[in-house]
Amino acid sequence: MFNQIQQESRRLSINSALRSVIDLVCTSNILVNSEEFTSSSSHFDNEAFTEGSILIANRLVDVQTKLVSDSLSVIDARQSFGQAMHTLQDFYAHSNWVELGRQVPNQAIGTGTTLGLYAPQYLDTCSNCTEQSCAERNILSEIYSGQYLTSGYFDIYPGGSSKPKGKCSHGGLLDMTTQTDAVGFGINKDNEISDHGSFHIIAAKIALMATIQQLESLWSTVGNDIFGRFLGFHSSSLVIAIDTTGSMPPVIELVKTVAIGIIEFTRDENSLFRPANYILSPFNDPKWGPLTITTDVQFFIDKIKNLTVDGGGDEPELYYHGLNEALQVCEMNSIIYTFTDAPAKDAYLRPKVFARATELKSRIFSFYVRSTSTSGKSLRRRDEDEILDGSVDDDLATATGGSTIGLNPYRDINATTTFVIRHLFPQHLLLSITGSGMINRTFTVDVNITRIEIDLTSSRALFTSTFDSFHLIDPNGVSITPVLVAAGTYFQLYIIENPCFGLWHLLSNQSYSHTVGITIPETSNTSTVTACHTTLSQRIIRESNNAYGPLLIAPTINQSDLVLITSCNNLRSSIQSATIELVNKRGETISVLHTSNITTTGSIILPVIIPDTDFRMLTKIKLTDNFIIERQSNALISPTSILISITNQPYTFTNNSITPITFTIYNQAQETLSIHMCVLDTLQLFGINGTCQKYTVSNMSFIHDTLNIDISTWLEENNTSNISDVTSGSMTFAISSTNNIGKVLKNHNKISFYIQTREYNHISPETIE
Secondary structure, eight states: OOHHHHHHHHHTTTTHHHHHHHHHHHHHHHHHHHHHHTOOHHHHTTTTTTHHHHHHHHHHHHHHHHSTTTOOOOHHHHHHHHHHHHHHHHHHHSTTTTTTTTTSOOOOTTTOOOOOOOOOOTSSBBBOSSSSSGGGBBBBBOOOOOOOOOOOOSSTTTTTOOOTTTTOOOOTTTOOGGGGSOBOOOOOOSSTTTTGGGHHHHHHHHHHHHHHHHHHHHHHHHHHHHHHHHHHHHHHHHHHEEOOOOHHHHHHHHHHHHHHHHHHTSSSSGGGOOOOEEEEEEEEEBBOOOOEEESSSHHHHHHHTTTTOOOOOOOOOHHHHHHHHHHHEEEEEEEEEESSSSOBGGGGGGHHHHHHHHTTTTTEEEEEEOOOOTTTTTSSOOOGGGGGTTSSSTOHHHHHHHEEEEETTTOOOOHHHHHHHHHSOOEEEEEEEEEEEEEEEEEETTTTTTEEEEEEESSSSSEEEHHEEEEETTTTTTTEEOHHHHHHHHEEEEEESOOOOOOEEEEEEEEEEEEEEEEEOOOOOTOOOOOEEEEEEEOTTTTTOOEEEEEOSOOOOOOEEEEEEEESSSSSSEHHHHHHHHOTOOOOOEEEEEEBBTTTTTTTEEEEEOSSSSSSEEEEEETSSSSSEEEEEEOOOOOOOOOOEEEEOSSEOOOOEEEEEEEEEEEOOOSEEEEEEEEEEETTTOTTOOOOEEEEEEEEEEEEEEEEEEEEEHHHHGGGOOOOOEEEEEEOOOEEEEEETTTTEEEEEEEEEEEEEOOOOOOOOSSSO
């Protein structure tokens, strides 16, 4: 389903920004089936009409609150909307609304009020039916005559213990309630082969009408500009997170110059690439912020000019706090630039920051300042410098598809401005390699490419000569010298106009870790560049057909139940076959997957076994005209041996009650591990630093535990009278461990939660049309 929606949006040539919004909303929608698998309120199972109605209302209120708040959390609003629409659409697929003859949406959905006349608990709703002949006549006549609303019960455990005698089942292979009275077929109409499949088309049409009505209602409520932001009719954000300790004034001057350069560049003919907004996030120690979010460029420059340095030296700073604040409010596909001359002291936030950056498909470029005098002599060196090098596993920037780059603020002002402007354009990755020593790789330039850009970056000073840095050999065997656009102490930017199509060779040689990135820029909104996206995806188990959604956590080593889904647009001919290689940071091949089986939607679905090392996906498409398309994914995926699952989602917290969150930590390694868990949330229910716990988990084993949530203190501290009816937040469970060979294993899981301070009215109306 997710891949079909992606492919259709590309077939219709939908703007890439709007397409990203559609992908995010659809992802959030379909993942309800996995993250909230057993929640009856999320799916209107088990006649949970009151709970489902409240859940939709809470999520729709949350959408509006996020869109009209000062921080304008548009990404979270899109996710909440997708989740709300899943439950709304399930009302029509899982209840008997359609069977009762209704052909228009239920107007009470989204209000938190009663949706109709509910079948009493004591009233039988279905008859036993084990033959296809009676499958769609299994709802009792009394339900029709009384116009009672009912829905099917669903339980994955044998015996279907949650289902009262005489009630309807959901139905399908996973539903064990079909074994208890009323036995047999259920009443869901999720698709045309479901138990009530003949009602699927009308149910889907009504669900579509209801979804459109909710979009129109949201538009009317928030107005044109904010609704346009919601739909992605603005570009990505420009984000700068900057250290403001006493050693940073030269860098602040550099950042000011960069901001002015961007403003000048995005005037007139380049206005299309102007950022949607500008975000400035200062940090030092012991504080961070305040955050600046603005569309006023002069205001942004003034804020940079007025940054106040505080403290001194190069002691560890609250780097991740500054980065996390910015990521909570920026747009999808944003580029984040960080500037610091010190290590981070708040590394416990790293999993949360990485999860958010991955979720937003945003890349981080971390400029690390080696403070120098104007003569160029280093004033100090530190042992911690190495932790920022792209060759180490913990390099956050490289993991997001960016890189860690050294910076000389005295010499690199103009070059840094060019670097930032260059990344305002959408880019498609041809090749990314990170490593030291001699690297020899090939890549394919296809016929639609009119320019390639090459970034050479490092946290150490680079050779100044192109010849010493790397060699490019075109398909004709000719050595090509690219045009140098800008050179900093630690990075060099090149372009090649109108490159020959075919197989190219890259040879790079540096004595220390460096990154070479070769990209194709989109320099207009009518680009004909072929885009291919490969996503590591999971099967959505609750779906009775083949449905997949993107995997949002780290995969586990040797995991074999995942697939790679590839879709492309702007292809010059049909796909004949495809090869997907898993490659490491150095671009070396780990494994190769082949297929000539292309789905009816044009997508490529390949099962994959997860390797034991970090990897990217390199997609190679052969077209029917024999041309080759080659693209690489940006983010670096780090397999792990530990994971954490959280049950009974979604969570709603209310005053004067304690809500338990049940979770399970798994150790799939061949050794006992000490696993450290930290829980952090956006509302700081556990304080700024969250809450942490250590567990010892035996090899190939797991442990269960519960985290009890009491919000009474939080409500008192935040003045309940100033809190809206529904306040939402997210909670990240981050786990880490070090195995016996010194490798750090990590994973995370994120859940949404709601704080509800309003009671909804559930007095049943006589009729609801």
